[in-house]
Amino acid sequence: MNFLSSQRLLNKMSKISELSLTKIVNGIKKKDFSSEEVTKSFIDSSKKSKKLNTYITECFDEALEISKNFDKKKDYKGLLSGVPIAVKDLFCTKNVKTTAGSKILHNFIPTYESTVTSNLWSQGAFLLGKLNCDEFAMGSSNETSFFGNVKNPYGEKLVPGGSSGGSASALAAGLTPATIGTDTGGSIRQPASFTGTVGLKPTYGRCSRWGIVAFASSLDQAGPMTNSVEDSALLLQAMSGYDSKDSTSVNKKIENYSSNLTEKIKGLKIGIPKEYRVDKMPTEIDDLWKKGIEYLKDAGAIIKNISLEHTMYALPAYYIVAPAEASSNLARYDGVKYGHRAVGKNLIEMYENTRSEGFGNEVKRRILIGTYVLSSGYYDAYYLKAQKVRQLIKNDFDKAFKDVDAILTPSTPSSAFKIGDKSDDPVSMYLNDIFTVPVNLSGLPAISVPAGYDKNNLPLGLQLIGKAFDEQTILNLSLAIEKRANFKKNYSVWWT
Amino acid sequence: MTEKKFDYFINGEKDKWEVIIGLEVHAQVLSQSKLFSSSSTKFGSEPNTQVSLVDSGFPGMLPVINQFCIEQSIKTGLGLKAKINLNSVFDRKNYFYADLPQGYQISQYKNPIVGEGEVILDMPYGTKKIGIERLHLEQDAGKSIHDMDPENSFVDLNRSGVALMEIVSKPDLRSPQEVNFYIKKLRSIMRYLGTCDGNMQEGSLRADVNVSVRTVGDKKFGTRCEIKNVNSIKFMEMAIEYEANRQIQLLESGKIIDQETRLFDTKKNSTRSMRSKEDAHDYRYFPDPDLLPLNLDKDLIDKLKKELPELPDQKKERFIKEHNLSSYEANILVSEKEISDYYEEVIKGCDKKLATNWITVELFAVLNKKNLSIKQSPISAKNLSSLIKMITSGKISGKIAKDVFEKMQSDDKDPKQIVEKEGLLQQSDPKELEKIIVAVISKNQDKVAQYKSGKEKLFGYFVGEVMKASKGKANPQLVNEILKNKLH
Structure with a gap:
């Protein structure tokens, strides 16, 4: 290869990693570029991104090998044919280390593949690597990971959000054409909002939880994280589907989200919940919300003021239900069967040492909270009460959706904050999830779409909440906002 | 027949005491695969060869309910004349142990699949009704093995996740003998239903025994102790006897009973404290979020009800009414499904009374002598039947029949051939x-x-x-x- 052609290839490659998922899929199909070229391009940008700390495990050699084989076989039938994708390290991947961002699983290599990643691979995609996340998905800033905090492309000192912070950062920085995360209380939507990307939490039961390291089973849901709404529709379609191995998975037809995607939303009724106008909310968030309303009006939507009256109880209820389930889900990490094991004089001491060494502070805090709220004498006052609140929040949404087709809110109460700013104050950290948590408690689908910037030019997202299993409507509404907001990545690359 | 009177009271130094017993029976559901996974439940396989990723608690693994086990527990509930709950919930019982891979056992706590029912016992002093409080489904834990290595313990997860029915009785039992009869009756019902093989040696049936005492005439229950995991009827009887006497001694010397969990030491024939109420686990039960509430279709229950086989109580009634047997005879014949099957095979075309005598007297004598179960009987039902037919048709005399019966015991020979070969036909010309x-x-x-x-x-x-x-x-x-x- 002479200098000129390799230079041309380099240019082409760097351009590829800036393309959307949809363009890459189509480009491979039309043979504008090969799967190998695509893969090389993302590997190249990934390798230069160590400062972002997005990868826990790199599968670059294997990915390159697969891409070469793909180019030989040229099987374009899948929705994601020939596309390398890095995923949150909460999805179990066969023969590839899966850590959940925790020391206790730092050496765990599953012999099985999660249903959701299997779905991606059967659509022609392949694994590029495993992305950093908050330990067991517990966190809103990616600071709780055993593998160190992830940085936001929008600023070296900024968190990318969490828990899918590695995914959001890698996506925003062009290290993967798209990615998948999990969302228990906002873990897809909040980092999407912080990094100017699109993050969708599907309806609970839409995507199988089989093979995803569990945090809070009744809230966890996997979803797509992408650079555009169009990509989100495509990836959602590829990853969702009924799975008999997950009893909470729902056997409902998957729409063709991509071909149904339209910005023609005229006549749709959009609810604006007054309870989401919280105290001390920065005016720029309020302004963004108003802008969102204007965009949707412009597209022909009808705006309605609604009330979700139990919203203020969502966060406390969430921080009872989620830790309760987590305290039980994480009991299996005991050093007996796999993962980290510390020594001890007897079984109990081995447990104590293993779990003391293996879990970080935030995980320990939630195990303690969860154990407390389930313990006898406190169960009724906390867990049972929280479940009742949860029902009331669900009822609020049910009532609202009799009058409206979707609900518009800000995704987060602020833009990305600084690393270390909230890590000593769990409550202020938890407040970050104030707009996202009610959705998980109700099992509804919601999407965060980038819609503007704050005064420091940091991205801000708007959230659209849909009816159960109506992902299509919120995708369409997001498209309408995306077209009007005309959001552009405006960071300057500082990490190479 | 003079009816005996119930007489199990313990005479202490000061008072006459009554013993109150309630049982929590753990019966392994007869099924090919486990409650929440497709692993085999076969007994006696090499350690850790019947373990799936679900049974061993790997990250991201989820339980999926085995519908067959649900139907088995419904059938058992119907056999106990119990209320089947259309809505029940699986809960997590949280505790740490090396043979509990998930760190919790999936069980049913507040809303079990089966509610109140009853079991009828035929005691020497008349029939007695024992109330069933509930039946719930749960998964078994694995097995810890502490005696294979001086330093380490081993864990075998073959049992982990196997379906158990926990059948909780009301505190209606009053003597070791009633416990004996109760376990046998329960086992018999489940064997008739094919829902549990009742094999106590293999651990398919074991019980936690709750014992308390009170002076005769007292209406209030005393403080109870729970004796954990007793796996033979004999041990249950011994444990109750010991425990009741221990409690009486304490009470009569002015002490109180601590509510606690105890273990029965089969070698010392005594119980010892395992943990007190204060040390009791806080299991932090809560509904398992990986499983939806179990909602049963009434049609399914009706269908299972229709398919229910004839159970010992009904069979007994029929034998008394239609076969003209005494209650005593009928009881013996229905006590085990295999015996009633044998009997019903023998009586095809022959005298029922005579058949009953031959089975309960002659055949049982042989079985007892050779320590065999009826399934291992050296004489098949078919051949016993033709022997009896030869008696009633006058082909051979009763006396000759006994000789022939003796000869039939080797190789289950056909009595007709023996009679012919040896010229034993009765002279009736x-x-x-x-x-x-x-x-x-x-x-x-x-x-x-x-x-x-x-x-x-x-x-x-x-x-x-x-x-x-x-x-x-x-x-x-x-x-x-x-x-x-x-x-x-």
Whole structure:
């Protein structure tokens, strides 16, 4: 290869990693570029991104090998044919280390593949690597990971959000054409909002939880994280589907989200919940919300003021239900069967040492909270009460959706904050999830779409909440906002 | 028959005491695969060869309910004449142990699949109804093995996730004997239903025994102790006896009973404290978020009800009514499904009363002597049936039948062949018999004269001589008739 052609290839490659998922899929199909070229391009940008700390495990050699084989076989039938994708390290991947961002699983290599990643691979995609996340998905800033905090492309000192912070950062920085995360209380939507990307939490039961390291089973849901709404529709379609191995998975037809995607939303009724106008909310968030309303009006939507009256109880209820389930889900990490094991004089001491060494502070805090709220004498006052609140929040949404087709809110109460700013104050950290948590408690689908910037030019997202299993409507509404907001990545690359 | 009276009271130093017992029976559901995974439940396989990723608690693994186990527990509930709950919930019971891979056991806490029911016991002092509080489904834990290595413990997860039915009785039992009868009846019902093999040696049936005492006439229950995991009826009886006496001694010496969990030491024949109420685990039960509430279709329950086999109580009633058996006989025949199956095979086309006698007297004597179960009987039901038919049709006498029965025990020989081969057919031809009788009379003219002069007792002598002359084959009834005629 002479200098000129390799230079041309380099240019082409760097351009590829800036393309959307949809363009890459189509480009491979039309043979504008090969799967190998695509893969090389993302590997190249990934390798230069160590400062972002997005990868826990790199599968670059294997990915390159697969891409070469793909180019030989040229099987374009899948929705994601020939596309390398890095995923949150909460999805179990066969023969590839899966850590959940925790020391206790730092050496765990599953012999099985999660249903959701299997779905991606059967659509022609392949694994590029495993992305950093908050330990067991517990966190809103990616600071709780055993593998160190992830940085936001929008600023070296900024968190990318969490828990899918590695995914959001890698996506925003062009290290993967798209990615998948999990969302228990906002873990897809909040980092999407912080990094100017699109993050969708599907309806609970839409995507199988089989093979995803569990945090809070009744809230966890996997979803797509992408650079555009169009990509989100495509990836959602590829990853969702009924799975008999997950009893909470729902056997409902998957729409063709991509071909149904339209910005023609005229006549749709959009609810604006007054309870989401919280105290001390920065005016720029309020302004963004108003802008969102204007965009949707412009597209022909009808705006309605609604009330979700139990919203203020969502966060406390969430921080009872989620830790309760987590305290039980994480009991299996005991050093007996796999993962980290510390020594001890007897079984109990081995447990104590293993779990003391293996879990970080935030995980320990939630195990303690969860154990407390389930313990006898406190169960009724906390867990049972929280479940009742949860029902009331669900009822609020049910009532609202009799009058409206979707609900518009800000995704987060602020833009990305600084690393270390909230890590000593769990409550202020938890407040970050104030707009996202009610959705998980109700099992509804919601999407965060980038819609503007704050005064420091940091991205801000708007959230659209849909009816159960109506992902299509919120995708369409997001498209309408995306077209009007005309959001552009405006960071300057500082990490190479 | 004089009815006995219940008499299990313990005389202490000061008072006469009554023993109150309630049982939590753990019965392994008869099924090919585990409650929440497709691993095999086969007993006795190499350690850790029947373990799936779900059973061993790997990250991201989810339970999926085994519908067959649900149906098995519904059937059991119906067999206990219990209420089937259309809505029930699986909960997590949280505790740490090395053989509990998930760190919790999936069980049913507040909303079990089966509610209140009953079991009828036929005690020597009459029938007694034992209330069933509930039946719930849960998964078994694995097995910790502490005696294979001086330093380490081993864990075998083959049992991990196997479906158990926990059947909780009301505190209605009053003696070790009632416990014995209760366990046997419960086991019998489940074997009839095919929902649990009841094999106590393999651990398919074991019980936690709750024991308390109170002075006779007292209406209030005393403080109970729970004896964990007793795996034989004999041990249950021994444990109750010991525990009741221990409690009485304490109470009579002015002490109180601590509510606690105890273990039965089979070698020392005593119970010892395992943990007190204060040390009791806080299991932090909550609904398992990986499983949806179990909502049953009423049609399914109706269907299972229709398919229910005849159970011991119904069978007993039928045997008494239709076969004219005594309650005692019927009880024996229905006590185990295999016995009633055997009986019903034997009575095809033959006398039921006679069949009952042959089974409960002759056959059981052989089984007892050889320590065999009815399934291992050396004589098949079919062959016993044809033996009895030969008796009733007069082909052989009862006496000859006993000889034939003896011979049948080796290789389950066909009685017809034995009779034919050995020429044991009963002599029922009146002409032939007459010849023998005439010969006997002519040989004993002196005795005939004595008979005719009033010594009627000599009739038996003539019968004996005729039987001897026929080598025991003469039909006794015919001999009687002909002899009477000839001697007149």
